[in-house]
Amino acid sequence: MGALLVKRILGQAAMLFGRSFSQKSIMSLKNILLKTAVPGPKSLALMARRRSAVARGPFHGTPVFVDHAHGALITDVDGNILIDLAAGIGVVNTGHTPEKLVNAIKTQADKLLHGSFNVTPYESYVALCEKLNEKTPGTFAKKSFLANSGAEAVENGIKIARAYTGRPAVIAFEHAFHGRTFMAMTLTAKEKPYKTGFTPFNSDVHRAPFPYSYRGVSAEQAFTAFTALAATVGPDKIAAVIIEPVLGEGGFLPAPKEFLTNLSSFCAKNGIVLIADEIQCGFGRTGTLFASEQLHFTPDLILTAKGLGGGLPISAVTGRAEMMDAPIEGGIGGTFGGNPVAVAAALAVLGMFEDKTLLTRAQQLGRSVFKTLQGWKQRHAVIGEVRGLGPMLAIELVRDRTTKDPFAEGAKALVKFCYERGVVLMTAGSHGNCVRLLFPLVITDEQLAEAFDIVEDGLKSLKP
Ligand SMILES: Cc1ncc(COP(=O)(O)O)c(C=O)c1O
Structure with missing residues (x-):
C-alpha cells in the first residue's frame, strides 16, 4: 500500500x-x-x-x-x-464485452444480421417481447414493441398513449430527460444544450414539478402542483404522464413512493396512460431489474433501452396489452427496430440477470x-x-x-x-x-x- x-x-x-x-x-x-x-x-x-x-x-x-x-x-x-x-x-451495466454477450452476438451474426421484423419476422424478436412482458412490473396481460434507441421508445410510448386514449396532451416533469428526437426533446426539461436552436417544439406538452426535497419541493407540493396543472389542461385531454422513476440526467433523484402512488391513482381514475421511462434507471442500475420494483410502482407502459442491449442499440415499449394494441397495423414499426443481433444481445443480458x-x-x-x-x-x-x-x-x-x-x-x-x-x-x-x-x-x-x-x-x- x-x-x-x-x-x-x-x-x-x-x-x-x-x-x-x-x-x-x-x-x-x-x-x-x-x-x-x-x-x-x-x-x-x-x-x-x-x-x-x-x-x-x-x-x-x-x-x-x-x-x-x-x-x-x-x-x-x-x-x-x-x-x-x-x-x-x-449502458454496459453487465460490464464491457462480457463473454456471454459477445458470444451471443457472434453466433447471431453468423446466422442473420437483418431481416426487418416488418418484412420477414424471426423468433428471437418474439422471445424478447415475451421475456420483457414477463419481467416488467405488473401482473396484467402485456405486449412489447422493439425499437432502436431510448428516444425512439419515448416517441412510440407517446404514440401508443395517444392512439389508445384519442387525447392530445402529455405531462412531463421538471429536470426530465427523455431524448433528442422531437417529441423526446420537447418532453426534456433542460433548454441548454438539448433544445437550443431547435424550436418550434411539439404542442400540448406540459410540465409539472418533480419532487426535489433538497431544493424545497416536497412530494406533497409536487403532487398538488401536478393536480393543479392537470385541472388546467383538462384531465380528459391528457393522453399520458411520463416520468423517470429515478431522474437520470436530471440528477439521480428517486421519485418518492407516495408521489408515484398518487400519480398512479390519478391516472387510473382519469383514464391517463402512465409511462415510466426506465431507460437510464432500468436493467439492474438500481439493484433490481427495474427501479419501479423498489418504488412499488406499476406503470401502464415502461420504456427500456441502454442496459437492455448491454452495448448494442435496442429499446422497447412494454405495457398493458390493450394499450399496446391501440396503434393500427403498420402504425408503429421501423426498418431496424429489434434487429436480430441487438435482440440476441438483449436476450443474453436478460440471461445474465436471471442468475441473481x-x-x-x-x-x-x-x-x-x-x-x-x-x-x-x-x-x-x-x-x-x-x-x-x-x-x-x-x-x-x-x-x-x-x-x-x-x-x-x-x-x-x-x-x-x-x-x-x-x-x-x-x-x-x-x-x-x-x-x-x-x-x-x-x-x-x-x-x-x-x-x-x-x-x-x-x-x-x-x-x-
Ligand atoms: C431517462 C432517459 N430517457 C431517454 C433517453 C434517450 O435515450 P437515447 O439516447 O438512447 O435516445 C435517455 C438517454 O440518456 C435517458 O437517460
Missing part, C-alpha cells in the same frame, strides 16, 4: 511535467495504468481529426479515444487503462458506495447532498451548504481531475452540478476503491 502510494504520488508529480514526459509509465496502480498524460498524443490527434470531420454537436465527457474495454476497464488508443464509472451513460448474483452484487454495491459517499459528505463541504437508489448514486455539489448555490464548475473540474488520473466520470443535474456514478455492475471492490481514492483527491482539490 505504502509503495503504491509512493508510485502514485510520483506518477502524479510526473504528470505535472507535461505531455513530453517520456517514462514508460507515469502512473501505475493495480488497475489504472497511465503511459501518457490523459488525453494522450493519439487521442489528441484523433480529436483534431474529429473536429474537422464530425459535427460540433456531440459532446465528450472524457476527451479520450477508446481502443477496447473489458469489465470496468477502458484502454485508450495511447495504451492508458482507465476505470470506468460511466458505463457509456449507464449480479443484482445481489449491485445491491451490495449500493449500500457500500452510499456509505463511502456519506463519508465524503462529512469530509467535504462542497457536497450538498448524496442521493440515489441502490448503486445509482450521485453527489450534488454546492459552493455553500447554506445558500446551496450550485457548483457546476466544481463538477466539471472533478470530472477533468479524474480522467487525467485514469477515472471516467460524468456530471448530471439541471444545473450541471451533480457528479453521477454509473459504474458497470461487475466492477470489483479493488477497482472501486482505487477510483474512489482519486475522486476524493479531486474533491479535496475543489475551490468553491
Whole structure:
C-alpha cells in the first residue's frame, strides 16, 4: 500500500511535467495504468481529426479515444487503462464485452444480421417481447414493441398513449430527460444544450414539478402542483404522464413512493396512460431489474433501452396489452427496430440477470458506495447532498451548504481531475452540478476503491 502510494504520488508529480514526459509509465496502480498524460498524443490527434470531420454537436465527457474495454476497464488508443464509472451513460451495466454477450452476438451474426421484423419476422424478436412482458412490473396481460434507441421508445410510448386514449396532451416533469428526437426533446426539461436552436417544439406538452426535497419541493407540493396543472389542461385531454422513476440526467433523484402512488391513482381514475421511462434507471442500475420494483410502482407502459442491449442499440415499449394494441397495423414499426443481433444481445443480458448474483452484487454495491459517499459528505463541504437508489448514486455539489448555490464548475473540474488520473466520470443535474456514478455492475471492490481514492483527491482539490 505504502509503495503504491509512493508510485502514485510520483506518477502524479510526473504528470505535472507535461505531455513530453517520456517514462514508460507515469502512473501505475493495480488497475489504472497511465503511459501518457490523459488525453494522450493519439487521442489528441484523433480529436483534431474529429473536429474537422464530425459535427460540433456531440459532446465528450472524457476527451479520450477508446481502443477496447473489458469489465470496468477502458484502454485508450495511447495504451492508458482507465476505470470506468460511466458505463457509456449507464449502458454496459453487465460490464464491457462480457463473454456471454459477445458470444451471443457472434453466433447471431453468423446466422442473420437483418431481416426487418416488418418484412420477414424471426423468433428471437418474439422471445424478447415475451421475456420483457414477463419481467416488467405488473401482473396484467402485456405486449412489447422493439425499437432502436431510448428516444425512439419515448416517441412510440407517446404514440401508443395517444392512439389508445384519442387525447392530445402529455405531462412531463421538471429536470426530465427523455431524448433528442422531437417529441423526446420537447418532453426534456433542460433548454441548454438539448433544445437550443431547435424550436418550434411539439404542442400540448406540459410540465409539472418533480419532487426535489433538497431544493424545497416536497412530494406533497409536487403532487398538488401536478393536480393543479392537470385541472388546467383538462384531465380528459391528457393522453399520458411520463416520468423517470429515478431522474437520470436530471440528477439521480428517486421519485418518492407516495408521489408515484398518487400519480398512479390519478391516472387510473382519469383514464391517463402512465409511462415510466426506465431507460437510464432500468436493467439492474438500481439493484433490481427495474427501479419501479423498489418504488412499488406499476406503470401502464415502461420504456427500456441502454442496459437492455448491454452495448448494442435496442429499446422497447412494454405495457398493458390493450394499450399496446391501440396503434393500427403498420402504425408503429421501423426498418431496424429489434434487429436480430441487438435482440440476441438483449436476450443474453436478460440471461445474465436471471442468475441473481449480479443484482445481489449491485445491491451490495449500493449500500457500500452510499456509505463511502456519506463519508465524503462529512469530509467535504462542497457536497450538498448524496442521493440515489441502490448503486445509482450521485453527489450534488454546492459552493455553500447554506445558500446551496450550485457548483457546476466544481463538477466539471472533478470530472477533468479524474480522467487525467485514469477515472471516467460524468456530471448530471439541471444545473450541471451533480457528479453521477454509473459504474458497470461487475466492477470489483479493488477497482472501486482505487477510483474512489482519486475522486476524493479531486474533491479535496475543489475551490468553491
Ligand atoms: C431517462 C432517459 N430517457 C431517454 C433517453 C434517450 O435515450 P437515447 O439516447 O438512447 O435516445 C435517455 C438517454 O440518456 C435517458 O437517460
